[in-house]
Amino acid sequence: MQITAHDSKTILTPCTLKGHEYQIDPYIGCAHLCHYCYALNDAKTDWAKEIMVHADLEGVLSEELKGLSPQSVYMGWKTDPYQPCEAELRQTRKTLEMLAARGLSASILTKSDLILRDLDILQTMESASVSFSLAFEDDSVRDLFEGGTMSTEARMHALRECKKAGLRTSAMICPVIPYITSPLPLIESVKDSVDKVWVYGLSILNESDLNWQNTSRIIQKNYPQQYETVKAAVFDREHHYWAQLRKKLSAYSTCDFEFSIHF
Secondary structure (H helix, E strand, C coil), X not given: CEEEEECCCCCEEECCCCCCCEEECCEECCCCCECCCHHHHHCCCCCCCEEEEECCHHHHHHHHHCCCCCCEEEECCCCCCCCCCHHHHCHHHHHHHHHHHCCCEEEEEECCHHHHHHHHHHCCCCCCEEEEEECCCCHHHHHHHECCCCCXXXXXXXXXXXXXXXXXXXXXXXXXXXXXXXXXXXXXXXXXCCCEEEEEECCCCCCCCHHHHHXXXXXXHHCHHHHHHHHHHHCCCCCHHHHHHHHHXXXXXXXXXXXXXXX
């Protein structure tokens, strides 16, 4: 993996997620190789070969954070803040240190247990939260669709540790790939470690999008007999598959954790 510097003029950017005014991506690009990822459609480089870092992260971000009122900043919008190279480069840890020093908090979405390294900072923040993205019960299937990520069990372990550390925790079950994956066993595995669970179906806007081209090739190669039924459900949110899954998931509406379905 080639790591290159990007002369970023802006690092703190507006966030459209509810409850967050700003977001930060400490890296540009993502080595996790999630072939279904929506962000691939706007990628400026080949993420399988190159990840970019902000050339002057501390200098630019320190200016942008001046005068920011106490709030939670989202991390994990277009790239996972815990890239494999974060273990050495520590761009995310530097960002968290800067947020904490200014009385700001962080809400993080990740697929990596490297976040456990930074519990010492997150525990000093008011209302820091961590969400782990999970999609595959079977790691052999996970390898097909997101081969650069950590095992599902490693993420579940990290989720439990974050909960023990006193952080607000959640699980994003995403994406549900019709007829190939099921969110039910994953919810059962994490339900005692989370404050909230989101479930998202595989969302592809156009067949010409890169993330569908990637996903389509994987399904055609490994699930050829299911390809047409999968495709029909992916591009039709009124498909009976989604209606049946909503019915099954309705059982969780009375659980102790907050639960929401997005398909």
